[in-house]
Amino acid sequence: MDNSPYNRAWSSIPGRPSFPGPWGNICKVSRAFANYDTDLDLLIKGVLGNGKSIRFWLDLWIGMEPLMARFPNLFKLESAKNYFVADRIASTSYGSTFTFTWNRLPTTQQKTDEYSSMLGLIDTARLSSSGDKWCWDLDQINSFSVKSIKKKLEAQVLFLAWRANLERLPTLASLAKRNIQVPSLLCPFCGLDVETPDHIFVSCSTAQGVWDAISDWCRLPGIYLFGVQNIFRTPEFLHGSSKWKKIIHAILCSTVWILWKTRNNKIFNHKLKL
Incomplete structure (x- = not known):
């Protein structure tokens, strides 16, 4: 076996995603x-x-x-x-x-x-x-549980959704307001408008395509958004049980998370993958 660190991605997991089983x-x-x-x-x-x-x-x-x-x-x-x-x-x-x-x-x-x-x-x-x-390491009794990892992931997604709802994300426009130099204020997805929370999550053509896909996937009558806050209020106007509305809310929060992660990947790694 070649033990060179340059010829192998060392990991504690003995396998690759392409491996069967x-x-x-x-x-x-x-x-x-x-x-x-x-x-x-x-x-x-x-x-x-x-x-x-x-x-x-x-x-x-x-x-x-x-x-x-x-x-x-x-x-x-x-x-x-x-x-x-x-x-x-x-x-x-x-x-x-x-x-x-x-x-x-x-x-x-x-x-x-x-x-x-x-x-x-x-x-x-x-x-x-x-x-x-x-x-x-996520559980006090040090034993694996789906609940513990679910709590960690939910907390991260909900925290970002909370910041987005309050417009406290470090978008290019908000960085410029803090006198932080940025190469451009334009949205990294479409390049047509200033990157604000409302634009990147709502009015950008990339975001609109994502919300249309989410609407079709969840069989919703249509997701019509005018700002970031509308995203998180959408379940209030849906027909269905409280459990169903909670599921939709989780999907919406996760979508905001994915859009933001994709945006970061585009800016810092020059990659775009939704």
Whole structure:
């Protein structure tokens, strides 16, 4: 196996979205979470036991991120990137000892600083005879639940919807009002009008196309909007149960989220994908 960090996207999930079966589905879910600024890798944390199932560099087990992300220069020097914690740390009566297999020694100032910081971090790690465990970081009892991830995603979507409703999003027009220089005030989607919340979510031709598609998908008589606030009041004028109206409200909030994320992707990454 080629362990070069340049030839492979290292991840704690052993698969790709194109893979058939459960690992491919998990990768797709992980990418879906990324659309909501949620890194699935950082929600699953290893609790060290004997260190035989937690990968030293790739898995999150100490600190707030995997060691490969915290110490990228050392990770590039490591020749065995898939090794487990037990392959790197040995506990003795005098403390812990560490063993690494470098392609070349970390001799530059930057790399020696990283090495010192890493040793200070992992020096507290102690192996035991019990097996390693995994905990879910969104739940107080550290066990996975659909409810916990649903709450996190809902909170992020609703927070953005709340900011949009109050016109507190950092649109190009609002940035200019704060005397922040922007290359252009025009909408990144259509390029025909100043980017304000009402334009990007309502009057822009891209937004109108999205709302028409949502209307057809939900079999609504039509979504007629005159401003951002109309988006969130739409369920009030629909016929149906309160549960149905809550579902529509969630869809509308999620659509606002997707439009904003797509807008950011267009501006910062020069990509447009709805």
